[in-house]
Amino acid sequence: MEVLGWIGLGAAVMLALVLVKERLAGFGAQVPEDYAGLGPQFDLREHLRGPIKCEGVIYGPLGRVASRFTGDFEASWQGNRGVMREHFDYDSGNSQDREWRLELGNDGSIRAEADDLVGPGAGRQLGAAARLCYRIRLPKEAGGHVLSVTDWMYLAPNGVVVNRSQFRKFGIKVAELVAVMRRVEA
Structure with missing residues (x-):
């Protein structure tokens, strides 16, 4: 066999x-059942209700903060x-608005729609997490x-929701988002 071979x-x-590691031990290896026994129980209807403050960062493909x-x-x-209406302000001076339309099944399934989605999103809430x-x-x-995109939301014991998302193009991670969401008391 030649050197190039x-x-x-x-x-x-x-x-x-690398692909096997990602599937068996990385972000993509998680499943909602991994969090079934953990409490407190995450219920989108309870923990994502009313006014909510969010702060976060977006990492670029090389792992550095991009935004x-x-x-x-x-x-x-x-x-x-x-319905969850979101307004974002970025460090670049840009802003963005999005409206999620969510539907929960009695089995914990999640169906999501938004104007910038290509088809509906699907997921599940179970235990202390939702995907x-x-x-x-x-x-x-x-x-x-x-x-x-794969969004994971984890419920912290104090009611804060920690969101970790990965964005992929052709299976290659191009960005990652980490954010916290806190309900604002009236």
Whole structure:
């Protein structure tokens, strides 16, 4: 085998090992059942209700902070159907508004819609966590790309929700978001 053949084989083996690690031990290896026995129980209708303050950062593909933001949310529920209106202010001076339309199933399933999603999002809340997967179309000024997103929300014992999201294009992580959401008492 020629030198280039060995290099190609080595690169293919390394890529396969990285993909296996991501599936077995990385962010993508989590499932809602991992959090089934943990309390307190996360219920979107309870913990994402009313006015909510949000702060967070977005990491770029190299792991450095690419953007910082704050957000003001307002969430309301009628039974298992909810609407969460979000307003974000970014350190760049830009702002963004989004409205989520959420529906919870009696089995903990989540269905989500928003104007910038490509099709509905689907997820599940179980124990102290919730996962939501969806495809989002970025604004034209951000390239207009469609990214696959996995959101994990974890309920802290004090009621704060910690959100960790990964954004992927062709299976490659291009960004990660970490944020906290706190209900604002009237």
